[in-house]
Amino acid sequence: MKIGILKETQLGEKRVSISPNIAKQLIELGFDVLVEEDAGSTSSFKDSDYTNIGAIVEKRGVVFKEANILIKINPFDEEDLKLIDKGQILMSQLFHKSHPELIKAIANKGATAFSMDAMPRISRAQDMDVLSSQNNLAGYKAVILGAYEMTKIFPLMMTAAGTITPSRVLIYGVGVAGLQAIATAKRLGAVVEATDIRLETKEQTESLGAKFITVDNTGEESEGGYAKAASEEYARKQKEAVDKSLFQADLVITTAMVPGRKSPILITEEQVKHMKNGAVLIDLAAAQGGNCELSEMGKTVVKHGVKIIGTTISPESVSTNASDLYAKNMLNFIKHLTDKTEFKWDLEEEITDETLIVKDGKIRKNGKTE
Known part of the structure; x- marks a missing residue:
């Protein structure tokens, strides 16, 4: 299972979704980690910081093509959507309630999407709550x-x-x-x-x-x-x-x-x-x-x-600290969703149910896939 870390393109954004320290922990769990060139540069993380812990730094197009899971902080935009393939799993803040057109576009690509801002406010989800950490x-x-x-x-x-x-x-x-x-x-x-x-x-x-x-x-x-x-x-x-x-x-x-x-x-x-x-x-x-x-x-x-x-x-x-915290949230979320790098897809479980917005190209509402 390959995780792709994308460089943020939103104007003024300096964070990166996965820091080198967390990338190392993902690799230790059995994932392969691909990092877009210069993804962490504005958070004071060099490409060599990623390669030194075993991650692979690649051009943007390669990361999109080879990764099974694509991780960002901000919502995927139109340019991202052009590169997304059927079956890929997207993880970012999607703000899905106020961006229905984005959710529909992701569904049309046949992808799966988790929205990090939809994390339920329950005690066992606290260490995955990106809104709180940021x-x-x-x-x-x-x-x-x-x-x-x-x-x-x-x-x-x-x-x-x-x-x-x-x-x-x-x-x-x-x-x-x-x-x-x-x-x-x-x-x-x-x-x-x-x-x-x-x-x-x-x-x-x-x-x-x-x-x-x-x-x-x-x-x-x-x-x-x-x-x-x-x-x-x-x-x-x-x-x-x-x-x-x-x-x-x-x-x-x-x-x-x-x-x-x-x-x-x-x-x-x-x-x-x-x-x-x-x-x-x-x-x-x-x-x-x-x-x-x-x-x-x-x-x-x-x-x-x-x-x-x-x-x-x-x-x-404070992008260095912010990236570290967001990355730790993502690590905990991925560990929650997977078993030996394979997704469990437990749709009856509250955290999975509320954050999974699109499943295999189908938009989910009220815990059900349309």
Whole structure:
């Protein structure tokens, strides 16, 4: 069984799906590993790092032709699809709910596809959860970016010239990214507040030393461990409860995303008008529309005296660490799916069932193949 590691082609992407260390472990399990030339170069991994552990470095076309399993981080694109053959197994984040045309194209090629972003939020899948591993780094980098863009420092500082009061940070969404953002901002000395539709995150927030802004969430339960889209009534209550903190904040980080859907608008232009002059807003949900009404993906805009940065901070900026974590997730996933390098195809098992989107050219829905 040959595993092909492809170079990422998405603009700005610097990660690689399998690091040399994990490639070595796959080889030890009995897989052959083919790596596209320069696949790891932007993550500080040289081709020789792969060949030294027994992997084979080849041109892109050869990897597509010879590999049984093709692994990426980002969705397969049109150029990839031209090279995919019937019977090949694809593994990447497919975001299948919002990209039905991609899933149909994969099915038309007669391929099989697993979507890594469809991993169920259950305890035994934690070490395969690429969204968690990557969002953890995104939360950290959001605070570092905010610190760089702000015109203030985070901690309380007492000097001969006077006392500097600590900055105030507000975080929307206490998932993996939000929790890491809270922890990082607290370590840097900021006063941190956070809010989330899931009241079960209150204890986690407070355990990190931040204040949780409670909003009545009756009827707003989460779905499968993820936050679900909030109702208009909840959005109104949240604005009322959070506005005071929002208007006092020096740095605001928004992380609220609903899988397969447009990001909810949590901060309107009217609210931005009342924010501190010079405040910074980092919108981590910008790729799916943004949590702030004024966010633009990949851009920094200044509106009403507020610097609004629309980004995923997908851990491209820490691509070495991000690649290592993603690769470890993939290793655990492949070990889960296979026995002595052969796929088990246990369609009754929850992890396999939820991540297997296309099987032998047929699209699966609700645990069944159409």
